[in-house]
Amino acid sequence: MSGAFQAPRGTYDVLPEQAAARERLERTARRLLEGAGYRRIETPAFEATELFARGVGESTDIVQKEMYTFEDAGGRSLTLRPEGTAPVCRAYLEHGMHKLPQPVKLWYLSSFFRYERAQAGRYRQFWQIGVEAIGSDDPAVDAEAIVLLQALLQELGVRGVRLRLSSLGSPETRAAYRERLQAHLHANAGELAREVRERIDLNPLRAFDSDHAGTQAVMVRAPRLLDELSPDDAEHFEAVCALLDAAGIPYEIDPTLVRGLDYYTRTVFEFTSDALGAQSGVGGGGRYDGLMEQLGGPPTPGTGWAAGIERMLLAADSTPVPQPVVDLYVAREDGGRDDASAAFALAAQARRAGLNVQLELAGRSLKGQLKQAGRLGARFVAIVGGQEGTRLRDMESGDQESVDGADAAVARVLRGRHPA
Numbered sequence: 001m002s003g004a005f006q007a008p009r010g011t012y013d014v015l016p017e018q019a020a021a022r023e024r025l026e027r028t029a030r031r032l033l034e035g036a037g038y039r040r041i042e043t044p045a046f047e048a049t050e051l052f053a054r055g056v057g058e059s060t061d062i063v064q065k066e067m068y069t070f071e072d073a074g075g076r077s078l079t080l081r082p083e084g085t086a087p088v089c090r091a092y093l094e095h096g097m098h099k100l101p102q103p104v105k106l107w108y109l110s111s112f113f114r115y116e117r118a119q120a121g122r123y124r125q126f127w128q129i130g131v132e133a134i135g136s137d138d139p140a141v142d143a144e145a146i147v148l149l150q151a152l153l154q155e156l157g158v159r160g161v162r163l164r165l166s167s168l169g170s171p172e173t174r175a176a177y178r179e180r181l182q183a184h185l186h187a188n189a190g191e192l193a194r195e196v197r198e199r200i201d202l203n204p205l206r207a208f209d210s211d212h213a214g215t216q217a218v219m220v221r222a223p224r225l226l227d228e229l230s231p232d233d234a235e236h237f238e239a240v241c242a243l244l245d246a247a248g249i250p251y252e253i254d255p256t257l258v259r260g261l262d263y264y265t266r267t268v269f270e271f272t273s274d275a276l277g278a279q280s281g282v283g284g285g286g287r288y289d290g291l292m293e294q295l296g297g298p299p300t301p302g303t304g305w306a307a308g309i310e311r312m313l314l315a316a317d318s319t320p321v322p323q324p325v326v327d328l329y330v331a332r333e334d335g336g337r338d339d340a341s342a343a344f345a346l347a348a349q350a351r352r353a354g355l356n357v358q359l360e361l362a363g364r365s366l367k368g369q370l371k372q373a374g375r376l377g378a379r380f381v382a383i384v385g386g387q388e389g390t391r392l393r394d395m396e397s398g399d400q401e402s403v404d405g406a407d408a409a410v411a412r413v414l415r416g417r418h419p420a
């Protein structure tokens with residue numbers, strides 16, 4: 001075993017052959033979201049730990065066991081961001097975005113960090129595309145955000161997409177419901193998984209997420225939050241559903257849907273893909289009308305979602321992305337150093353003219369250089385340094401002609417690139 005380093009567990013390298021599909025995904029998201037009036041925001045990779053403790057919620061798995069928290073040399077407790085909503089809300093408050101026309105619609109493309117059990121589709125550094133629409137409680141904001149994520153998944157060719165939808169109501173409804181649910185869990189404590197039993201007081205809602213058979217049986221009989229919404233919240237939820245119906249978006253109402261973050265109120269939703277294994281969530285989100293106050297701001301409603309880039313790539317049809325065309329490969333007659341500056345100058349001039357150019361960099365023989373140009377699919381090869389000056393070879397026809405200097409070579413390749 002050599003002692004060479006490997007990337008830390010749960011992290012991965014994006015290799016050049018994977019970068020093109022990723023860039024295509026990013027371009028699609030940018031076009032779609034900016035077309036709908038969302039503007040890009042980027043926040044720092046780390047924030048004060050307190051932001052997540054208060055914003056995401058002390059009782060959540062994220063805050064309890066998944067954060068990368070460290071103290072810096074100045075003694076401040078900082079945390080690598082585990083999610084994007086709390087930082088974006090922090091930025092909204094910090095930059096006085098309430099003065100802008102509302103809702104303020106923001107999107108981001110960033111990496112996030114969670115100490116989770118690493119497996120296929122689940123990493124410790126992962127990437128999300130997300131949106132936040134802040135400053136309006138109109139159900140149309142929720143519905144539009146959902147429609148946008150649906151459109152993104154569709155355009156990317158994500159297979160087997162399903163949308164689950166629910167409402168968590170207001171904090172008051174949830175508090176009353178929480179007590180009823182806790183009573184139900186205590187009454188059936190003997191049948192629950194130990195982990196669920198230990199968290200009855202801290203986070204009873206998470207019991208709905210358990211894959212333990214006994215717990216699931218107890219949860220089938222549990223009271224449902226959706227049946228206990230206040231009239232206002234029920235009306236809001238019905239409006240969201242009606243708008244999705246109007247947009248022709250299929251969904252399932254799932255009263256057991258709970259998301260792993262504490263800040264949600266009213267609408268919550270999750271998109272899954274049948275093409276993925278155990279980690280089937282591709283994206284999800286919801287409304288967080290109480291979050292701004294938690295962060296010390298004035299009451300300000302908001303809605304958002306985040307979708308995992310790795311999961312979308314795993315679940316999407318993978319049509320190969322074409323490589324950029326190589327217009328010109330600059331070779332050297334004797335493969336030696338003498339012609340290096342002439343070749344270098346020609347490549348630089350051709351690039352200034354807008355051509356995609358590659359240069360021989362490995363000291364191959366002329367035969368080897370032509371082979372390499374063929375592998376790259378180069379359209380022309382310029383052979384610099386021969387007796388009769390620079391020659392230009394059309395790789396498709398195999399024709400070879402002498403050209404009088406770099407200007408002529410570039411002009412000829414440009415003509416070949418844009419046939420009259």
Ligand code: AMP
Nearest residue numbers: 121122123126281282283306307308311
């Ligand atoms: P969340 O921020 O937990 O609501 O997650 C939103 C989306 O981010 C999920 O549906 C996944 O697609 C993705 N995601 C969350 N956690 C991870 C992770 N550890 N590794 C890869 N993707 C993740």
